[in-house]
Amino acid sequence: MTLAAHRFIEEAIEVIFDQPPLLEKKPCCPNAFVWRGETYRVTELLAEWHDYARRGRMSKNMRPSHAAAAGRGSWGVGVFHFQVRTDDGRFYEIYYDRAPQDADHRKGNWFLYREMVEAKDAT
Numbered sequence: 443m444t445l446a447a448h449r450f451i452e453e454a455i456e457v458i459f460d461q462p463p464l465l466e467k468k469p470c471c472p473n474a475f476v477w478r479g480e481t482y483r484v485t486e487l488l489a490e491w492h493d494y495a496r497r498g499r500m501s502k503n504m505r506p507s508h509a510a511a512a513g514r515g516s517w518g519v520g521v522f523h524f525q526v527r528t529d530d531g532r533f534y535e536i537y538y539d540r541a542p543q544d545a546d547h548r549k550g551n552w553f554l555y556r557e558m559v560e561a562k563d564a565t
Contacts, residue, residue: 443560445560453553457469458473469538484529489525533559538552538553
């Protein structure tokens with residue numbers, strides 16, 4: 443199945459795990475998420491990928507010893523993406539951004555990036 447972007451959302455969500463991940467900063471796909479007060483249960487994980495690229499001025503602040511860690515992520519660097527199907531049959535892309543907001547909010551944040559639809563083959 444191939445998915446295509448349908449609607450850009452980019453809003454913060456709350457996630458629900460039946461069992462919390464062993465490593466908070468390296469989470470697996472959540473079992474559900476809450477968006478705008480409604481709970482969406484994840485019924486299928488369709489794709490998953492990680493991006494440890496540094497962005498902005500952090501991309502220029504890289505010692506050789508730190509560059510070696512870029513493939514697994516430095517503290518606060520990295521985004522975990524998940525494409526999922528929910529219990530209402532819709533498809534979404536959600537992600538966890540490991541970057542802390544500030545010293546008091548160091549855990550990172552979850553976002554609903556976009557709603558997806560099945561792509562129609564042009565052939």
